[in-house]
Amino acid sequence: MKKMTCRQLGGACDVVFSAETFDQIAELSKKHGMEMYQQKDAAHLEAMQKMQSLMKDPNAMKSWMEEKKKEFDALPHS
Numbered sequence: 001m002k003k004m005t006c007r008q009l010g011g012a013c014d015v016v017f018s019a020e021t022f023d024q025i026a027e028l029s030k031k032h033g034m035e036m037y038q039q040k041d042a043a044h045l046e047a048m049q050k051m052q053s054l055m056k057d058p059n060a061m062k063s064w065m066e067e068k069k070k071e072f073d074a075l076p077h078s
Contacts, residue, residue, distance in 0.1 A: 012043035022072040
């Protein structure tokens with residue numbers, strides 16, 4: 001298992017996600033983001049706006065995802 005926080009994954013808080021793969025941890029982060037969106041959490045809404053801007057450029061989004069995957073891969077197993 002590897003751990004990353006919401007903030008490490010582009011979010012706005014220190015909630016910790018644990019997963020075996022980057023895809024799993026990305027899915028947990030996405031689910032958390034949806035919950036925060038429904039709660040209209042201001043900090044998370046701001047983080048989502050930044051991500052939406054990034055998504056407008058497919059190359060920028062791809063680079064961002066590759067960087068986060070490398071960060072995940074470099075983490076120790078717990």
